[in-house]
Amino acid sequence: MQYFFQQIVNGIGDGAIYASLGLALVLIYRTTNIANFAQGEMATFSAYIAWQMVDWGVPLWWSFLIAIAVSMVVGVLAYLLLVRSVQHRDELTIVIVTLGLFLAFNSFDGAMWGFLQLSLPSPFPEKSFAIGALRFNAELLGTIMILIAISIGMFLLLQHTRLGTALRASASNATSAMLVGIPFTAMMAIGWGLAAGLGAVSGLLVGPKLTLDPNMMGAIIIYAFAAAVVGGLTSYRGAVVGGAIVGISQALSMAYLPWLGSDLQILLPLMLIVAVLIIKPEGLFGSTVVIRV
């Protein structure tokens, strides 16, 4: 039984990472109605920025903050220079553009930093605590605390600030948002910037756990999409709960279904996505659009 609960604890730790990237996906989906397949590669780029800072001798926490800031600027630029011009085109065009962004970031990372594995130091100490029979290491607790801080921060920003209300209004009705004086393009750019910042956090959490290479987020983005889709793709709460569900089910399957092996692990999130889309297409927390006449 203790083993079972330990798996759940570990699963929540991984789930927190999927949730942070999932939150970025939801943020972009809600503000610009785009599923950003490049979100993971943008996060990898963020991890490389942090690595580069550390390599230049910048203190670790500063490196991470700089990486997040640079990523946000890059997110804003990606919207303004590329996404904006195709935003109102058909879905296929947008998908192709985000896949193009995916390749662009992936190749850029490879060209700049090579395809060899680098290691990004962990911001957390190598300590662990025991609560009852369960073990929590500092990394796990830190990851969960960061996710909680991000969630509270996003809630406060979106629900209790002028900027947040303007962001929600722009996502809800672009024309009316402009007609009340909200600078729509700026709001979309800010949405992409914030999402890139959230994605950067996930990249910085993943980097030290795995090794840093251009394809580091390849599997993570799929888990993050699973988290977002399970939660409904439009719900921030859904992304967090979805992240926990995906993380826990992954940990349990590793513990109890060893024959799956690491190669077939990836099937799990895909099965979750398919199951949710069949049983409850709007996700656990998603809202179906009701048009009232």
Added chain:
Amino acid sequence: MNVLEIKGVSAGYGRIPVLHHVSLVVGEKSIAVLLGANGAGKTTTLRAVSGMIKYTGQILLDGKDLKGRGPDQIARLGIAHGVQGRGTFSDLTVEDNLAVGAFRRRDKAEIAVDIDQMYTLFPRLRERRKQKAGSLSGGEQQMLAVGRALMLKPRVMLLDEPSLGLAPVIIDDLYEALQRVNRLQGIAMLIVEQNANLALEIANDAYVLETGSMVLSGTARDVSENDGVRAAYLGN
């Protein structure tokens, strides 16, 4: 002094011309109504004013040329445009809709007072303040759209068929509220209507568009006594 002046405006969508040299003025604190059949160019006129489409000619707000400005900049200058149908933010609560309407303003304390005033003007909205706008009935949404436009404290408010699809008793309430706002706050209005009776009752001036050209203009009283207008828009 005129708040809004439209001078010789031509506009259209792509290569299809809709408006031909349309001119119109809305005086300080007055209400102008723009009548016309479906497809006459009424909505297009409003869209040109709020910067949503390109046009030739001139549109002035308080003497300031609006050409080349985007809809958000024009809104910040003081033009509130209540679009036809669902102009509300359906995923936001009624209260957030009103708060967003005041986006261009910085006077926080005043905004809270004005939100309360909107609830006095439209008591149904107070009951539904925590509900999402998308869950309101058509009449309530229209009231919310008007309330949201008023929250901008506009120099001039453009309203596109505010009575569309509403029950007669609700239309009466709405027009009474518009008249009260105009009298108390001195907000000028340009109202587009197909259903002209009530609009002409509260308006000072009236204009009639036919297939993109202005065919008649004058005081609301004169226009409402015009035989052609009576036949076409007043049902008698």
